[in-house]
Amino acid sequence: MERWDRIGRNAAYGAALALSPYLLIKVSWVAGSLVGVLPVGNGFSLAEWVVLNTVTVGMAVIGIALALALVRPWGMRIPGPLVAFCSWVGSGFLVSILPFVLFSALLGVGGDSQDSAGDDPAMPVWEGVLVQFSFVGTGLGLALAVPAYLRRRWPHAFIGRVGDGPRTAPPWAAVAGAAVGLAWLYWAAGGTLGIHHPGERNTEGYVLAAVWGFWAFVGSAAVWTVARARPAGVPRWLPMVFGWVGSGSLFAWSAWKVPLMLYVAVTEPADVTPPENPTVAVVLHLCGVVAGAAMVRALVRTRIRVAESHARPEVAIRLER
Missing domain, CATH: 1.20.140 (Butyryl-CoA Dehydrogenase, subunit A; domain 3)
Structure with a gap:
């Protein structure tokens, strides 16, 4: 197994593991708000809060399934357009946001929001830390796992140099x-x-x-x-x-x-x-x-x-x- 492929496979497992805390937190928010043991987020009705977080639960499940599909043999049997679309959207969400996390840390952005989160029972500080860990860990994992998977499945997309093909009209x-x-x-x-x-x-x-x-x-x-x-x-x-x-x-x-x-x-x-x-x-x-x-x-x-x-x-x- 090539070194790059091995790194991509390990990164895929890491991405799935990193996103698990976010999934568990969101499930607890939905269940807790429905039974009345956890408060509803500011500015939301109960129905809006449940719908919003149910959507994010679904997104987290898809994200974990995607990460596993990038490394498990069954992932190569999934129809190409489906896995490509999910990896494209997942990369767009999480890989692209990594510079924001970096600059936020360098500039101290979010410090006030984190402090206020500690006063908000809907988002304690420890939950905010786990959510950030999930986003950053999954983004870093997908940044390595997605190109490795695409290279295995569609190797011709990664060979050659710009200029090997004909020029097309300006897109x-x-x-x-x-x-x-x-x-x-x-x-x-x-x-x-x-x-x-x-x-x-x-x-x-x-x-x-x-x-x-x-x-x-x-x-x-x-x-x-x-x-x-x-x-x-x-x-x-x-x-x-x-x-x-x-x-x-x-x-x-x-x-x-x-x-x-x-x-x-x-x-x-x-x-x-x-x-x-x-x-x-x-x-x-x-x-x-x-x-x-x-x-x-x-x-x-x-x-x-x-x-x-x-x-x-x-x-x-x-x-x-």
Whole structure:
């Protein structure tokens, strides 16, 4: 077994183990709130709290199953599009957020929220620590396990160099993704267009917007590089990996935020005041969903020429099997 493959397999087990505390915490929140032994989160009714946390329980179960699928033999028998979609969304959620965790630690972001969490019976400090551990551990594990799995299942996607294949038309998805990223970076830099409640902005929000904007630009640049076959000579796996994570970040986080912002825009709850205009945020995140999906489609539909030692002179990167 190759060293890289062995590292990826161990990382997959680590990702599944790291996400387990988050799953147990969320299950306890749902069960505890239903029987009345745990409080409902601030700003939520009992039904809303149960629905929200039930959704996150399902996401955690899927995340653990995905991590195991990346390492167990049965994972190679799952239909290609299904495992690719789940790994893409999982990477978009958790791998892309790792820079946010790093900068938050360096800048001391979240210190106040952690202290206040200790006063909130719905989130004691120890639970917050376990949740952070789950996110970081799973993100790090997927960062190693997903490329290793993809390399085993679709090896042709990782061979050769940029420029080995024909150039295609400039991908509109990359332009759209960069435009969404530019909007997030504008907000991260303190821009106020589209911001209705500037007083609700905090350092954590600025850093998160910067991270989202960064991945949108990185993913867009990677897709553009693969499509335009420039600069030639760059190992092909590099833009493929960054395009995968960048497009996944655009899609996953925007798909998560759209229903939340729609709920705020429609119901206008008095105790929820996001900094940005909910309508503007919904439109921006919808653009992120569409751009992210189109970007990954552009990646998996590219064609490359491979050496004669490989079976076919030209191979399409398809989500087959």
